[in-house]
Amino acid sequence: MPDSFVTGIDQQTQEQMCEELNARLAQGIDLRLAVKQAHWNLRGRGFIGVHELLDEVSARLGEGTDMMAERVALMGGFARGxxxxxxxxxxxxxxxxxxxxxxxxxxxxxxxxxxxGKAVRESMDAADEAGDEDTADLLTEVSRMVEKDTWFIGANAAT
Incomplete structure (x- = not known):
């Protein structure tokens, strides 16, 4: 394993957090690809608004996965994406x-x-229980983005 640049958290906890973050990284990348799949292929009333929204959502998912991958790297792990x-x-x-x-x-x-979103919250709880406040905080930020984007997308549904 490469060097860790995190202090105050034992190696076992860092390895556990790398596993949690890599699990969310895989899901986040998968979800981002699903968003792009929809972006490229959707048709119908409200097309342009949803099409443009999905570009913004994809970018935010990219920000979240990048933060998680970088946290893995600074803890001496390998981001697996x-x-x-x-x-x-x-x-x-x-x-x-x-x-x-x-x-x-x-x-x-x-x-x-x-x-x-549920999986991110579960990883956030695991980080909190492990005493890794920085990873919990990072996942809190990702969770907020995910919940807001869930609302943005879902609010486009016909009622």
Whole structure:
């Protein structure tokens, strides 16, 4: 393992946090790809607004995964974000690649965002219990972004 630049947290805790963060990294990358899949293929009333929103959401997911990957690296771990690792470790349902209807995309995305949001909160709790306040804080920030984006996407659903 490379050098750790974190002080005040034992190696075992750092390794545990690297596992948690890598699990969320895989899911976050998978979710970001699902967002882009929807962005490229959705059609229907409100297209341009949802299309542009999904670009913004994708960028925020990228920020969150980048923060998690960098935290792993500074704790002396290896960020594991290749497509092969993501496919193996994400745990999110595969995104349907032949959808076009905006409502269907919104439903599929909101469902996945909720799964991811719950997992981020569970990792946040694990970091808190392990005494790694910095990782818990980072995951809190990611959780806030994910919940807000879940709302932004879900609010586009027809009522």
């Amino acid at each position: 290749t497509t092969q690792v993501v496919a193996e470790k994400s745990g999110l349902d595969p995104y349907p690649v032949e959808l076009t209807d905006i409502e269907d995309h919104i439903s599929e995305l909101v469902s996945r965002f909720k799964v991811y």
